[in-house]
Amino acid sequence: MELWQQMIRDSVHTVDQLVEKFGLDHKVAQELDGFFQARINPYYLSLIRYPGDPIWLQCVPDKKELEDFDAEEDPLMEDAMSPVPNITHRYPDRALFLVTSQCGIYCRFCTRKRKVGDHEKISMKGLESAFKYLEEHTEIRDVILSGGDPLMLTDAMLEKILQRLRQIPHIEIIRLGSKMPCVLPQRITPKLVNMLKKYHPIYCNTHFNHPWEITPESSKACQMMADAGIPMGNQMVIMKGVNDDPAVVKELVQKLLKIRVRPYYMYMADETKGANHFRTSVETGLKILEALRGHTSGLAVPHFVIDAPGGGGKIPLVPNYVLHHDEEKIILRNYQNKIYTYKNYADKNNPEGFGTKVKKNGKNGKIKKEEFKPRRIVKVPVLEEV
Known part of the structure; x- marks a missing residue:
């Protein structure tokens, strides 16, 4: 028998042991043992x-x-x-x-x-x-x-x-x-x-x-x-x-x-x-x-x-670090409660969010960025500090 197996055998698990070692009431110990045993x-x-x-x-x-x-x-x-x-x-x-x-x-x-x-x-x-x-x-x-x-x-x-x-x-x-x-x-x-x-x-x-x-x-x-x-x-x-x-x-x-x-x-x-x-x-x-x-x-x-x-x-779940969010900017707070603004962009490929859609012009092969107004503005209320 390995040491860990012997330690399992030597565990506190009976009603009498619970009463003796932890001072539990005998009747309560019996009820607890019937509900969920101890080890x-x-x-x-x-x-x-x-x-x-x-x-x-x-x-x-x-x-x-x-x-x-x-x-x-x-x-x-x-x-x-x-x-x-x-x-x-x-x-x-x-x-x-x-x-x-x-x-x-x-x-x-x-x-x-x-x-x-x-x-x-x-x-x-x-x-x-x-x-x-x-x-x-x-x-x-x-x-x-x-x-x-x-x-x-x-x-x-x-x-x-x-x-x-x-x-x-x-x-x-x-x-x-x-x-x-x-x-x-x-x-x-x-x-x-x-x-x-x-x-x-x-x-x-x-x-x-x-x-x-x-x-x-x-x-x-x-x-x-x-x-x-x-x-x-x-x-x-x-x-x-x-x-x-x-x-x-x-x-x-x-x-x-x-x-x-x-x-x-x-x-x-x-x-x-x-x-x-x-x-x-x-x-x-x-x-x-x-x-x-x-x-x-x-x-x-x-x-x-x-x-x-x-x-x-x-x-x-996360604490509320986003204080405001719209098509132009996101206002954030950091772990020190300092406030920062991050510029936002739109993305037509993601109409539920914000960003920039990149198009390639077929005639001259140039990259073109198109900004647009998104469907919605998200405003997140400021929570009380917890």
Whole structure:
């Protein structure tokens, strides 16, 4: 048995352990276990500095989870967009492939609480129909392995899946959606990365939410993946009491770049049953983004998105930097709130926007620019500073 597997076995997961280690009421602990089980491995448990800290909030069950009576179990409608078991096909050329129900820890804000931890909801029996679907749908060029966490599979099982995917000619990119580099970095071994690099191009999106999660162990894990040619991205969720502070996020994204993990997405928390006590206002996210843009490297600035309820996909949000927009000019503000004017041009090839159409004169071959009045003028109201 490998070290990471032993650490999974040694995790806090029973009602009695929750009562003993975290002082939960026994009845509440039982109700929480019936709703969404706990798993806190020894490594991640060791990162807790005090009760209620940003690490504690992410992994220790809370009675607030039982108060979301009206919230949706599947706000992103993943199940409705699942043509066969284990596959969610929302975007034209990408598919989500759920390969396991197990995780290194069970995050209390998980958007897939309805499935994660339940082997009957994400079953190995569904793999064959999933492979057949991917083979038949030639528009799919990008497959994201998720679950649960695909790195909860043994190296041998994961390699079987990768081999099969690489036999499908139209699949160009394989992505791993794994929190293991953050929550159980002992899973990232030389044996694993040597196996993974045989199936390039492989990318990995991981999930750090707080600077305290960047430790010598997690840094080594991410660097091993990067050294194996696996580009690393991070998907952070804004959560109350965890990272809803611009200074915390700035520290996080700068530290991520040092270990070769590119900040990729910063999400608003999903409207998931049992997780709504983590949610913040959209203005909080915009404030964080304003504190990053221009104040640190562009490499450190993630896309700020809402994964739209009802299966609408990821929708980006940005602070309002455009103050006015018409056929002659665009008035902009920068990160210091200084105002700048940029000359605009028209484009007959783009009647909904602005620009210049270039014509070539057939007689003398000269280039001629023609400006025109566009169909509409766009005036963007100035928002209050957030």
